[in-house]
Structures are given as C-alpha cells and as structure tokens.
Amino acid sequence: MALWLCGATAGMTAPSLTVLCGVDEAWCAAMKTAYEAKSGLDIAMTRKSTGDILNQIRAEKAAPTVDVWWGGTGDTHLQGGSEDLLEPYQPAHERDMLPWAQNFFAMSGGRSAGIYAGALGFAYNADLLRDLKLPAPTCWKDLTDIAYRGRIQSGNPNSSGTAFTTLATLVQLFGEDEAFRFLAALNRNIDQYTTAGSAPVKAAARGETLIGISFMHDAVTQKQAGSPLVIVAPCEGTGYEIGAVSIVKGARHPEEAKRFVDFALSPEGQGTGAASGQNQVPSNAKSALPLAAPDISLIKMVDYDFATFGSPEERSRLLERFDAVISATN
Numbered sequence: 001m002a003l004w005l006c007g008a009t010a011g012m013t014a015p016s017l018t019v020l021c022g023v024d025e026a027w028c029a030a031m032k033t034a035y036e037a038k039s040g041l042d043i044a045m046t047r048k049s050t051g052d053i054l055n056q057i058r059a060e061k062a063a064p065t066v067d068v069w070w071g072g073t074g075d076t077h078l079q080g081g082s083e084d085l086l087e088p089y090q091p092a093h094e095r096d097m098l099p100w101a102q103n104f105f106a107m108s109g110g111r112s113a114g115i116y117a118g119a120l121g122f123a124y125n126a127d128l129l130r131d132l133k134l135p136a137p138t139c140w141k142d143l144t145d146i147a148y149r150g151r152i153q154s155g156n157p158n159s160s161g162t163a164f165t166t167l168a169t170l171v172q173l174f175g176e177d178e179a180f181r182f183l184a185a186l187n188r189n190i191d192q193y194t195t196a197g198s199a200p201v202k203a204a205a206r207g208e209t210l211i212g213i214s215f216m217h218d219a220v221t222q223k224q225a226g227s228p229l230v231i232v233a234p235c236e237g238t239g240y241e242i243g244a245v246s247i248v249k250g251a252r253h254p255e256e257a258k259r260f261v262d263f264a265l266s267p268e269g270q271g272t273g274a275a276s277g278q279n280q281v282p283s284n285a286k287s288a289l290p291l292a293a294p295d296i297s298l299i300k301m302v303d304y305d306f307a308t309f310g311s312p313e314e315r316s317r318l319l320e321r322f323d324a325v326i327s328a329t330n
Contacts, residue, residue, distance in 0.1 A: 015044040017256045018065060020057075022050045022072025022161065023243065023278070024198060024218070030276035031070070035263055041256065049196050050076045050161025057085050057248055067251040068260050073161030074104055074114060074242035075168065078310025081111035087247040089113075089258055093265040093284055101283035104242045107306055112244040115264055116273065116280035119240045119296045120162070120169055123219035123229040124211045125204045137211065139235040140170070144185040151210035152189045153200035158319055161241070162197020162215055167318055168309040169239030172302045180321060184329045193326075205229055215241060216294045217279035224277065224292055237300040243280065 016039075021028035025047050032045045048056070050072030057066060057080060069077065069086075080086050088110040097105065101114035122143070129136060134147050143152060155163030170179040191209055194200055200212030201219040205227035212219070219231045245264045247257045263269040270282040274290040281293050308314055 016041040017043040017067050017253050017260060019043060019045045019068045019070050019260065020053045020066050021045050021047045021070050022053055023047075023070075023273075024221070024276070026276040027071070027273055027278050030272040031264075031269070034269065034272045035260060038263065038268075039256075039259065043260075049155075049159045051157070051159040051164065052195075054080055054085075058083065061085060061250075064248050064250045064252070066248050067253045067257040069244075069246045069248060070260070070264055071115070071243050071245070073165050074108075074112065074244040075306050075310040075315075076161045076164065077112040077244040077246050078108055078306060079312045079315055080246065081108050082310065083312055085249055086111040087249045087251065087254070089247050089261060091258075091265050092262040096284050096286055097265070098283055098285050100242065104244070104306065107310075108244075108246075112246040113261065113265055114242040114283045115245050115270065116243040116282055117240060117296060118215040118217040118243070118280045119233065119294055119299050119301065120165055120214075120238045121216040121219070121231060121233050121299075122211055122213045123201050123204055123216075123222075123231045125207055125209075126228045126230050128207055128210050129230075132210070134210070136230070138232060140173070140238075141182065141236070143189065143211065143213075144182065145189075148189045148211060150189065150191045152186070152213070153192050153194060153203050153209045153211070154186075154190060154213040155197040155200065156193040156195060157322055159195045160197040163193075163213075164309075164315065164319075165215075165239055165241050166213060167322060169302060169304070171318070172239065172305060173236055180325050183322065184325050187326050187329045201229065215280075217281075220279040220292050220294060221277050224279075231294075233294075233299045235300075237302055239302050239304050240296065242283075242306070 157163040198218040201214040204212035205222035
C-alpha cells in the first residue's frame with residue numbers, strides 16, 4: 001500500500017518533482033524534507049514496494065507521471081533499464097562511488113546508480129523463542145523445521161524487491177531445482193507473504209511472528225528501537241542488494257530529476273538514511289557509515305549475478321515458477 005508523503009493539498013500548484021520511493025517510510029520522509037530544504041521546491045514522494053514501482057512505470061510508459069525512482073533493489077532497476085523505461089545520466093558524484101557501485105552503474109548502461117548496499121538474512125524474536133522453547137535457527141534450511149510451522153513471514157517476490165532478492169539468492173546458493181524444493185518446504189511454515197520486504201522483521205519485532213526474512217539492516221533498525229531481535233546471517237551464505245536511483249524515461253522534469261539524483265548520491269543526501277534510523281552501507285566513499293550497519297565484509301556472500309537476475313525474462317520465469325510451487329503446496 002502506498003504511503004503518500006507529499007505535503008501539497010488540493011488547490012496548490014503541482015509539485016516540481018515526482019519521486020517513487022522504495023526505501024523505508026521514515027527515510028522517504030527524511031529525504032523529501034532534506035531535498036525540499038536544499039532546493040526550495042515542493043516534491044511529491046510516494047512510498048511503494050519495488051515490484052509495484054516497476055509495474056507502475058511500465059504501465060505509464062507512454063505518458064510517465066513519475067520523474068525519479070529512488071531506492072529499492074538494483075536488479076529490479078536493471079529490469080526497468082533493459083525495458084527502456086529509464087534514462088541514462090552521468091551523475092556528479094559517480095567518481096566518488098565505491099567499486100561495487102561503479103560496477104553496478106556500468107552494468108546498468110548508465111541508467112541506474114547504486115546508493116546503498118545491504119545483506120539478506122533473517123531475524124527471530126528472542127523472547128518468543130524462549131517462551132516457545134524452540135531451537136534458534138542459524139541456517140536457511142533450519143527454517144523448514146516443523147517446529148516453526150506458521151511462525152515465519154517473508155515478502156512476496158511479485159511485489160517485494162527484498163523477496164525477489166531472496167528467491168534469486170536461493171537459486172544461486174542451492175541451484176534452481178533444490179531452491180524450489182526448499183521454498184515448497186518453507187511455504188508450509190510461512191504464516192504470511194507480505195507486500196513490503198521490511199514487513200516480516202517489523203512483525204517479528206512486534207511479536208506478531210517468530211521469524212522474519214528481510215535485509216539485515218532493516219532488522220538492525222528494529223533492534224535499535226528496543227525489540228528483542230536476534231539477527232542471523234545464514235550459515236550457507238546469503239545474497240545482497242544494491243539499492244539504486246534512476247530517472248524515468250520521458251520524465252516531465254528531467255533537469256530537476258538530475259539534480260535530485262546528484263543529491264541522492266552526495267554525502268548529504270546519503271546521510272539522510274542514518275539520520276532516519278536506517279543502516280544500509282552508503283555508496284559514496286565520502287559518506288559516513290552508520291555505526292550499527294552490518295559489516296558485509298564479514299558475511300559469507302554469494303557472487304550475486306545482477307545481470308542474470310536483472311533480466312525481465314528471468315524475473316518473469318522465476319516468479320511464474322514461484323507462484324506455481326506455492327499454489328501447489330498450499
């Protein structure tokens with residue numbers, strides 16, 4: 001469900017820039033405030049899940065209402081670029097980007113720039129685990145244990161970029177057939193597939209479910225707020241995201257869109273993440289690292305294949321197989 005963050009009311013002039021935001025609501029609001037203060041402009045910003053953003057931009061290809069797609073998993077941005085939905089742009093701070101962000105920018109053909117990175121994992125509510133007298137999971141395959149029946153939440157990869165990263169990660173870790181056997185077994189323990197990728201760890205933080213599968217930085221944010229979460233980097237290894245920013249092809253405000261992208265890649269713009277309680281690793285080498293950001297250099301990572309899983313054909317094929325497997329095991 002979209003959260004409208006624009007401050008304009010009926011009767012006021014149209015916003016000078018329209019942004020679809022794929023990060024946490026708190027960061028969307030902080031970025032809107034910071035950019036308006038810097039530019040003196042009114043912008044409209046809407047929070048949506050990454051897959052829903054891509055679907056909207058696709059639907060509006062002939063007459064876009066959106067100028068900038070900011071945040072959300074990079075493989076989905078790559079899909080948008082490969083469908084000719086995004087406009088190439090050489091941002092002002094591209095030379096200050098860390099190597100993984102420079103590689104991503106080159107891979108996108110200059111259509112998407114990396115703004116942050118984060119590792120995938122899961123988190124469990126330690127208080128609930130103790131009360132239920134259940135073992136602590138440490139690996140992906142632990143999550144299929146019957147002890148966790150109805151006690152796990154994950155995003156739906158049809159709408160959630162986080163959940164599509166989970167799907168792509170499992171395929172790369174286990175091979176495709178084994179990954180889908182795992183997903184079929186995991187489905188028996190899933191209580192709910194959420195629209196937003198951060199929702200599972202938020203539910204675990206509130207004690208509404210035992211285990212949430214999400215990016216680890218989202219779990220860190222909940223833990224900082226006082227929740228009894230234990231954050232797990234799965235023993236088999238895990239995948240990661242590069243969150244990105246892109247200008248929509250045919251944007252109504254292309255020059256202002258370019259200025260927004262430059263701000264998003266600046267230390268000032270990236271600092272809005274930490275200021276709003278987010279813990280992703282920023283892409284600008286001159287940006288300050290949030291103190292609680294997970295050290296992704298210490299986590300066992302897959303060599304994530306953004307080119308393959310950023311392909312629209314591969315995304316569609318995997319989502320069709322996912323839907324078929326989940327329907328068959330419900």
